[in-house]
Amino acid sequence: MTAQILDGKATAAAIKSDLAVRVAALKERGIHPGLGTVLVGEDPASQKYVAGKHRDCAQVGIASIQRELPATATQEEIEAVVRELNEDPECTGYIVQLPLPKGIDENRILTLMDPAKDADGLHPTNLGRLVLNEPGPLPCTPYGIIQLLRKHGVEINGAEVVVIGRGVTIGRPMPLLLTRRSENATVTQCHTGTRDLAAHLRRADIIVAAAGVPHLVKPEDVKPGAAVLDVGVSRDENGRILGDVHPGVTEVAGWISPNPGGVGPMTRAQLLVNVVEAAERGVAAS
Numbered sequence: 001m002t003a004q005i006l007d008g009k010a011t012a013a014a015i016k017s018d019l020a021v022r023v024a025a026l027k028e029r030g031i032h033p034g035l036g037t038v039l040v041g042e043d044p045a046s047q048k049y050v051a052g053k054h055r056d057c058a059q060v061g062i063a064s065i066q067r068e069l070p071a072t073a074t075q076e077e078i079e080a081v082v083r084e085l086n087e088d089p090e091c092t093g094y095i096v097q098l099p100l101p102k103g104i105d106e107n108r109i110l111t112l113m114d115p116a117k118d119a120d121g122l123h124p125t126n127l128g129r130l131v132l133n134e135p136g137p138l139p140c141t142p143y144g145i146i147q148l149l150r151k152h153g154v155e156i157n158g159a160e161v162v163v164i165g166r167g168v169t170i171g172r173p174m175p176l177l178l179t180r181r182s183e184n185a186t187v188t189q190c191h192t193g194t195r196d197l198a199a200h201l202r203r204a205d206i207i208v209a210a211a212g213v214p215h216l217v218k219p220e221d222v223k224p225g226a227a228v229l230d231v232g233v234s235r236d237e238n239g240r241i242l243g244d245v246h247p248g249v250t251e252v253a254g255w256i257s258p259n260p261g262g263v264g265p266m267t268r269a270q271l272l273v274n275v276v277e278a279a280e281r282g283v284a285a286s
């Protein structure tokens with residue numbers, strides 16, 4: 001068996017062309033969505049991701065607001081930029097690119113954001129809304145993964161899903177989304193304390209690998225026909241991406257997300273969905 005491709009690039013392109021129409025409709029009503037990004041330091045991967053987010057904005061007609069600080073920026077300097085974006089009427093939603101440099105209190109920065117402008121769905125209020133099943137922005141990578149599965153007709157309802165990882169952007173929120181009634185999956189969360197990862201993987205209909213450990217998911221541990229989402233990003237000595245999924249898994253799985261070209265573009269598309277939905281909610285409330 002050779003796995004079918006969960007094509008994030010094509011799926012994200014379709015989402016973005018729908019968003020372009022919605023942005024045009026908002027502009028006709030005098031609403032001009034603008035996405036802000038806060039990038040601290042010179043990490044080449046983060047610079048690339050942020051540049052991609054602004055390229056996407058240009059494609060759908062969302063204005064871009066970019067704030068860059070050096071790696072030496074203090075907690076107070078970053079907080080000042082967050083306060084400034086909270087007040088900026090041109091910025092209808094924004095993100096703080098993670099990770100922040102060592103020594104910076106990331107949770108304090110996220111908490112300081114105006115939850116109504118949190119385009120990442122990572123503010124404690126918005127994570128709380130997710131737990132309570134109330135409307136709000138959804139964390140971009142987890143919701144991008146759900147959309148990727150839905151658009152390719154992969155059955156989530158009743159599926160046994162293994163999520164590997166427990167970070168704030170993916171591992172923590174992913175099970176919350178998958179266990180909503182609308183998705184209805186059964187989730188096992190694995191992490192560095194899991195005793196027998198392979199035993200869990202072998203039972204999974206869907207695997208979300210977000211550990212950041214190159215080739216952690218091996219072909220012999222994947223159930224034939226399973227859907228495998230490769231979220232991990234490590235780099236080889238030439239800067240090329242090494243995913244969490246061993247290339248041999250393609251011969252066993254039913255579905256596989258390429259990396260690059262899978263979950264990354266979906267993360268960016270979902271970010272724009274959050275910006276547009278927040279603007280539309282504003283219209284509905286006015």
Ligand SMILES: Nc1nc2c(c(=O)[nH]1)N[C@@H](CN(C=O)c1ccc(C(=O)N[C@@H](CCC(=O)O)C(=O)O)cc1)CN2
Nearest residue numbers: 049095096097098099120140169260261262264265267
């Ligand atoms: N504030 C946030 N920080 C981070 C998040 C997040 O959701 N919010 N997630 C990741 C990084 N990320 C988003 O910012 C992200 C990762 C990957 C991509 C992407 O388009 N990847 C391309 C490949 C790019 C390359 O060659 O390196 C792909 O997969 O095709 C976009 C965004 C951590 N930080």
